[in-house]
Structures are given as C-alpha cells and as structure tokens.
Amino acid sequence: MRDYSVPPLVEPLGSGGLADSVYELAAREPGLPQIARRESPDGSSGPWRETTAAAFAAQVLKLAKGLLTQGIGFGDRVAVMTRTRHEWTLFSFALWSLGAHVVPLYPASSTEQLRWVLADSEACAIVVEHEDHAMTVGSVVDGLPQLRHIWQLDAGCVRWLTEEGAAVGDNDVHRHRWAVMPEMTAAVIYTSGTTGRPRGCVITHRNLASECDTILAGWGRLMGEPGEQPSVLAFLPVGHVYGLMVTVMCIRGGYLLGHQPDISARELMPAIRSFRPTCLYAVPYFFEKFYAAARMMAHTAGRGEMFERAMEVSRRYAEAAEAQALGTGPGPSTGLRARHAVYDRLVYRRLRDVLGGRTRNVVSGGSTLSRELGLELAGAGIVVYDCYGLTETTCAVTAQPPGRPRFGTVGRPMPGASVHIARDGEVWVHGPTVFNGYTGRAEHAARGDSPRPDGRRAAPPGQEPPGGPHGGAPGAHAPVQYEETLRDGWLGTGDVGFLDDGYLVITGRKKDVIITSAGRSVSPLMLETRLRAHPLISQALVVGDDRPFVAALVTLDPEVLEQWRKGREQWGPSGPGYGNSPSEELEREVGRAVAAANSAFSRAESIRSFRILPEEFSVADGLVTPSLKLRRAAITRMYAAEIEELYAS
Structure with a gap:
C-alpha cells in the first residue's frame, strides 16, 4: 500500500482567529472552569485554584490592551521564552487578540540559538521568565535593532501591562481581533535543530484550528467520562508544537487546563496525582520512565514476581482485545479475563492511581512508543493513542483511531489528511494542518543559497511529487516555500516508513x-x-x-x-x-x-x-x-x- 486518505471530519476555519474561542466560550458558558492554577508565583506548588472562562477572557483582554499601549499590533512578532506556565497561555491569546504572531522559545535556549531566532523571526519584543533569561537576552540585544521590549514574568510584567492598558477601550482590541483571518500567521515555531540551524515554521490560525477541532470532534469522547468536563495538565514544553497544540485544544474545547512548569519526576508525578487529569499528553520517554518506576517500586516492595506475571497477563489481554477490535480474533478468553480481573485489583489499579485515578486514555507523540509497552499499559487500563507529526504539520498528522489502536504503529491519517509512501520509502503527507513554509532567512541559511524571486526553487530531478492543492499565506512575513520540502501542498517528512492496512509504521529517518x-x-x-x-x-x-x-x-x-x-x-x-x-x-x-x-x-x-x-x-x-x-x-x-x-x- 502506497497511499491512504481519510475524509475530513470538520470544516476548516472559515473566519476569525484562535482568540475568538476565548471570548465566545466566556459569552456562552461564563462560569465554566477554564484554567487551574497553583498558588506559587510560577505555578509549581500549592493547591489548585480554578479560573472561570469569563475571568480568563477578562484577563486576556486586559493584557491585550496593555500590549496595545506598547505598540504591539497586527503582524508584530513577540517571542515567549518560558516554561509551561499559565502566563504563556495568557500572552498567546492576548497576542492573537491583536493579530500579532507568537514565537515560542525554549527556556534552555543557548545564546546563539536565541540570537538566531530573534533575528530570523524579526521579533519586536520578548517575554522571559526571570532575571537570568533577561540577562541572556541582554547579551545579544546589540545585534537586534528591531527588539524594542523585554518583559519579565517574575518582575510582575503581567500586572504592569494590565495597569498600562486600563484606559484603553475594549473595542480597540476587538477591532484588531475582528480583522484576523484564518490564513494569517498565528505562530512561528522553530524546529529543534538536530542538525544545523533551527528553521521557523509558519503556522496559521487555520492550521492550528484544524488540528485542534479535528481532535476534539474525533477523539473528544476519549478525553473524559460522559458528562464530565475533561481536564488536561499541560507539562510538555510550549516551545514545541505538541505543547502549543495541547494548550490551544483545551481552550477551544472548553477543557480545564492546568500548567506544570517543573517536569522533574519528583515534581511532575505529585502534580499529576493532585490535578487528576482525565487525559494525559506526553512523549514515549515519559511512559517508559513511568513504567520503569512502577516496576522498580514493585520489586523494592517484594512484589516483583507478581508484577511481572501481571504485566504478562496485561500484554496477552491487550493483544487479544486489539485483535478483536480489528476483526482478526475473538477477544480475551474466559480464563484470561478472570486472571486480568484479579490483577486489576492487585496491580493495574495502583498504576492508574499514580496518574490520578481518572486517566484511561493517554496520547503519546514525538516518537514511536514500543508495541510491547503500549500493550502492557493498555491491558492495565491505560490505553496509549500513539500519533505522528512534525512541527511542519502542526503536530499530529496520523493518530490511532478511537477504539481501534494498533500498537507499534502511529495510526492512520487524521481526518482530512493523506499519507503517500514515495519510491525511496519516504513518508509524504498532505492536509489542512500542513504549514505554508519557513521563514525566509532560516530557509536560506539552511540551504546556503537564495530563493528565486518568486520564493521557489525547482524540484530535484527524479522526485515524484504526488498531486494536491496548495495555498500560501499573504503578509509582510510571507513564508518561503521550497519544493524540496513542499510540492503542490505535499510535505516530504524526511521519515521512512510503510503503510499496513492504512496504519503507518515509522522505521527511521532518511538521514539517520x-x-x-x-x-x-x-x-x-x-x-x-x-x-x-x-x-x-x-x-x-x-x-x-x-x-x-x-x-x-x-x-x-x-x-x-x-x-x-x-x-x-x-x-x-x-x-x-x-x-x-x-x-x-x-x-x-x-x-x-x-x-x-x-x-x-x-x-x-x-x-x-x-x-x-x-x-x-x-x-x-x-x-x-x-x-x-x-x-x-x-x-x-x-x-x-x-x-x-x-x-x-
């Protein structure tokens, strides 16, 4: 099988931008809990306190008015360099309310990385977390004439900006918001840069809305029990598209969103237990560490042999359930069900309690989770929905279908997306979440050349671009489209894999x-x-x-x-x-x-x-x-x- 497509599940965003969902939810359900915060300044400790949708919308509007007084407006790019804190979400939606672009940055960025991203994105302002970050920015500011503002969270910049904007009328912000169009840039997200300089991926409001709305429509029932408001604890780095998508999805879906800035096991696991999420978004490394820690605790307590037997039953049970869901087997036998029920009381329930007790489905992205671990967790009542995507695809472009995961794969194309396997095994993808291109300087530096006047280069000989529509995005920061990466709307991922009954298996990177x-x-x-x-x-x-x-x-x-x-x-x-x-x-x-x-x-x-x-x-x-x-x-x-x-x- 070389091609597989899934029809769209939602209509693409037809008007407006991402910030609209904040104000629309506040008008529709003002008392709905929207944000959960902790009492410490950085939100890493203390009991959880809930903020309603109406209160959050008011905070976003007040901050947007303050940003307006500082000259931030349509098309301006503002870098945000923090851990996963409440203020990151607040600044993002305030900036989107003004038609500005968010440039997420990793807090651990080196001086050279920081200089490159700020120059390449042409950011006019940056939000940092503390004085050390401010000093790092200060060390490179001489080469950045366009950078006008440095705002520091721990120095009270949110309060100061809110006070500065007190005299600004609400409609001054809304006039900006009403002028935002779906095809306009929402974020410039830089790739991790495993080789060479990071490249700035231009992501539109429509890209992010399509990703989030498709997940909400197709996988929303997995996020929590019927009649229960789903809750998600965000701890993934918001400098990465995965972390960005999770926060936007929660706001658009009306989920309760918490933030956990410290991701050390010592701090993260107690935060998960106290927040009690209904769904968890993480990377394979998290699940590997979680499983290893549980195994180690069982052996320490003298229950190692029982744990190993329980996980063997878990794997066999999940294999049988998987075969039944895919129509290739009868399901778990009566004896297997009985043993599974015993171990559920003795072992599996303890595993679920570590994640707060309410989590039944989790999402894994960033790389492929091993089939063995996926089966063992699923049999224990924690079903992992593995997905696959890149920064260039606004996060997931394939995902495990609800109720029919095939462990060891990264699922089928998301609704509205298509996957094509090229002659050399490279995975090509197409769909509404595929980005429009890279920032110009990033692409030129990576290639060591300059584009043609129309911003394009000829495709290399011997390639086979599959057909499909393509559209660009206008504006002062128009992205550069290179046919080595984008050909008629199709993205060459650089990953190698194959399709098995529509399920994608990633076997590696071409360059690796x-x-x-x-x-x-x-x-x-x-x-x-x-x-x-x-x-x-x-x-x-x-x-x-x-x-x-x-x-x-x-x-x-x-x-x-x-x-x-x-x-x-x-x-x-x-x-x-x-x-x-x-x-x-x-x-x-x-x-x-x-x-x-x-x-x-x-x-x-x-x-x-x-x-x-x-x-x-x-x-x-x-x-x-x-x-x-x-x-x-x-x-x-x-x-x-x-x-x-x-x-x-």
Missing part, C-alpha cells in the same frame, strides 16, 4: 539510516526502541556508518541502576552473577538487553558491540533537543573516542 562498510542498510530507530525496553537502559544511540558492523552507546537510568545494585547485594553469594564484579554483572545485564533487541534482526543488522556511558545525554550538554530527541551528530562528536574503541576492540 546507517550504511555499513559492507553496504548493509540499517535503521537505528528500531534497534534503539527495543534497547530502551529494558528498564536499566535510559537512552541508546546506534552507530555503524562506514564501519564493519553495528555498535551502540547506551546510558542507564540512575534510579533503576541504584535499585539493581541494591538487589544484587541482597542476592548474596548464591545469587545471579556470583563470582563477577558489579561492573562485570552490569555488563552482562546490558548484554542480555542487546541480545533481546538483536533477536528481531538479522546478524548483519545486529549490534555486535556496545559501551555503557557514565551519564545520561541531556538538554544541558547539548546532546538532546528540548523535545527529547537525540542530537546524533553532537553525540558522535563528543564520544568519538569511545566509538573508535568499540571498533578497535
């Missing part, structure tokens, strides 16, 4: 495919995903380009490693690994994980050698993007000596 010196092509993604299935392994990077065989660098989860060491001490002289040093036994344990990963591949594609690294890759050291993707080139440069030793031995 390893070609060994023997000419063998290996996709590292599949091997890395299987390696991370072992609770000890936190991250894995497979290498082997122009080498005689495939090897891997792995990092270990510190908490699971500590528990493993304690368990080894408890085994005593008759336990596993007796006679080996701790490092030798650890090497053996990781070796078993490598062997398990290799079992799904041919010998030529298997990992022959590995190295355990002393610490995890992190955003702080520049080895991981803020969306938790590995920066392959940076890792291979930093660990070049270790990689050489893998092959020298």
Whole structure:
C-alpha cells in the first residue's frame, strides 16, 4: 500500500482567529472552569485554584490592551521564552487578540540559538521568565535593532501591562481581533535543530484550528467520562508544537487546563496525582520512565514476581482485545479475563492511581512508543493513542483511531489528511494542518543559497511529487516555500516508513539510516526502541556508518541502576552473577538487553558491540533537543573516542 486518505471530519476555519474561542466560550458558558492554577508565583506548588472562562477572557483582554499601549499590533512578532506556565497561555491569546504572531522559545535556549531566532523571526519584543533569561537576552540585544521590549514574568510584567492598558477601550482590541483571518500567521515555531540551524515554521490560525477541532470532534469522547468536563495538565514544553497544540485544544474545547512548569519526576508525578487529569499528553520517554518506576517500586516492595506475571497477563489481554477490535480474533478468553480481573485489583489499579485515578486514555507523540509497552499499559487500563507529526504539520498528522489502536504503529491519517509512501520509502503527507513554509532567512541559511524571486526553487530531478492543492499565506512575513520540502501542498517528512492496512509504521529517518562498510542498510530507530525496553537502559544511540558492523552507546537510568545494585547485594553469594564484579554483572545485564533487541534482526543488522556511558545525554550538554530527541551528530562528536574503541576492540 502506497497511499491512504481519510475524509475530513470538520470544516476548516472559515473566519476569525484562535482568540475568538476565548471570548465566545466566556459569552456562552461564563462560569465554566477554564484554567487551574497553583498558588506559587510560577505555578509549581500549592493547591489548585480554578479560573472561570469569563475571568480568563477578562484577563486576556486586559493584557491585550496593555500590549496595545506598547505598540504591539497586527503582524508584530513577540517571542515567549518560558516554561509551561499559565502566563504563556495568557500572552498567546492576548497576542492573537491583536493579530500579532507568537514565537515560542525554549527556556534552555543557548545564546546563539536565541540570537538566531530573534533575528530570523524579526521579533519586536520578548517575554522571559526571570532575571537570568533577561540577562541572556541582554547579551545579544546589540545585534537586534528591531527588539524594542523585554518583559519579565517574575518582575510582575503581567500586572504592569494590565495597569498600562486600563484606559484603553475594549473595542480597540476587538477591532484588531475582528480583522484576523484564518490564513494569517498565528505562530512561528522553530524546529529543534538536530542538525544545523533551527528553521521557523509558519503556522496559521487555520492550521492550528484544524488540528485542534479535528481532535476534539474525533477523539473528544476519549478525553473524559460522559458528562464530565475533561481536564488536561499541560507539562510538555510550549516551545514545541505538541505543547502549543495541547494548550490551544483545551481552550477551544472548553477543557480545564492546568500548567506544570517543573517536569522533574519528583515534581511532575505529585502534580499529576493532585490535578487528576482525565487525559494525559506526553512523549514515549515519559511512559517508559513511568513504567520503569512502577516496576522498580514493585520489586523494592517484594512484589516483583507478581508484577511481572501481571504485566504478562496485561500484554496477552491487550493483544487479544486489539485483535478483536480489528476483526482478526475473538477477544480475551474466559480464563484470561478472570486472571486480568484479579490483577486489576492487585496491580493495574495502583498504576492508574499514580496518574490520578481518572486517566484511561493517554496520547503519546514525538516518537514511536514500543508495541510491547503500549500493550502492557493498555491491558492495565491505560490505553496509549500513539500519533505522528512534525512541527511542519502542526503536530499530529496520523493518530490511532478511537477504539481501534494498533500498537507499534502511529495510526492512520487524521481526518482530512493523506499519507503517500514515495519510491525511496519516504513518508509524504498532505492536509489542512500542513504549514505554508519557513521563514525566509532560516530557509536560506539552511540551504546556503537564495530563493528565486518568486520564493521557489525547482524540484530535484527524479522526485515524484504526488498531486494536491496548495495555498500560501499573504503578509509582510510571507513564508518561503521550497519544493524540496513542499510540492503542490505535499510535505516530504524526511521519515521512512510503510503503510499496513492504512496504519503507518515509522522505521527511521532518511538521514539517520546507517550504511555499513559492507553496504548493509540499517535503521537505528528500531534497534534503539527495543534497547530502551529494558528498564536499566535510559537512552541508546546506534552507530555503524562506514564501519564493519553495528555498535551502540547506551546510558542507564540512575534510579533503576541504584535499585539493581541494591538487589544484587541482597542476592548474596548464591545469587545471579556470583563470582563477577558489579561492573562485570552490569555488563552482562546490558548484554542480555542487546541480545533481546538483536533477536528481531538479522546478524548483519545486529549490534555486535556496545559501551555503557557514565551519564545520561541531556538538554544541558547539548546532546538532546528540548523535545527529547537525540542530537546524533553532537553525540558522535563528543564520544568519538569511545566509538573508535568499540571498533578497535
């Protein structure tokens, strides 16, 4: 199968912009709880306090009036560099009320990244979280003549701007809002930049509305129980399109939205338990850590064997239920249902309680969740709806159909979208959420050239652009469309995969495919995903380009490693690994994980050698993007000596 399409579920946004939903909901249901905040200044601690739709709309309007007094208006770009805080949502909708563009920035952005994004986006103002951020901006401001304002949240900028706008009439804001059209720019979102400079993706109001409205219409019943207001705790970085989409979807859908700025496990898990979301949006790394922590706690409490038996039953139960939903099997047997019911009381309920007790369906994006983990969580009553998308597709362009997930895939095209598999295996997508192009400077810098006067370049020879409509967006910041990326409205994703009965399976990135010196092509993604299935392994990077065989660098989860060491001490002289040093036994344990990963591949594609690294890759050291993707080139440069030793031995 090379092509698959799903008919649209909602009409595209015909008029107005994203800010309209704030004021329309306030008029329709003024008392509906809209925002949940905590008492600390950054919203990271204290009890939750609810803000109604009417009160939130009033806050947005007052802030918009303050921004108007500072010269912010139609077409202006304002960068927002904060963690996932209430103020981020407040500023975004205030800016959209004025027809301004939001430029989300990661709080951990380096000085060079900050200088590039502010210059490329031509931002005239920036909102920062605290004094350290303000000083970072101050260090690059000399080269940014267009940057007129720096507003600091922890210095009370929201209160100050609100006071400044007190004399401005409401209609001065509404006149701007009423002039916003769906095809106008809402946000310029910069890619993570795993290689080269980040590129600014121009996302319109219609793009974001189409994404959110399709999810609300097609998957809304999964967000909570009938008659219950869905509630979502946003903790994904709002500098990423995924985090942006979640906040906009909640506002448009009238969901209760909470914000959690601190995403360390120590702070995030208690926040989830106290907020009690009805649905959770996260990335595979979160679910992997969640599962590993639950497993570790069970073993620590002496219930390890029961946990392992329970998860085996969970996997088998979910496999049978999946086959039944897809029409390929009768469903779980009577005996399996009975064992599942027993473990639901003893084990599965405890897992759900960690997520607040009300979560039954969760969404995973950013990369593919392993089939094994998806099955085990689903059998425990936490069904993972895996999805796939890029910044350029305004988040998800494929998703698991409601009630019919096929674990190990990223689902079928979203309603209104199409997927095409090119001759070389690249995934092409088309639909109402596909962006209009990149900011001009970002695209020129990435290509090292200049566009033709009409902003386009000829398609490379030998390509096969599938047909489809395409439309641009007018304005002073018109996006540049390059046919290497966009061809007649179709986006070449750079990912490689295949379609199975309409379900998309992603096997890797085109640029990441390893070609060994023997000419063998290996996709590292599949091997890395299987390696991370072992609770000890936190991250894995497979290498082997122009080498005689495939090897891997792995990092270990510190908490699971500590528990493993304690368990080894408890085994005593008759336990596993007796006679080996701790490092030798650890090497053996990781070796078993490598062997398990290799079992799904041919010998030529298997990992022959590995190295355990002393610490995890992190955003702080520049080895991981803020969306938790590995920066392959940076890792291979930093660990070049270790990689050489893998092959020298």
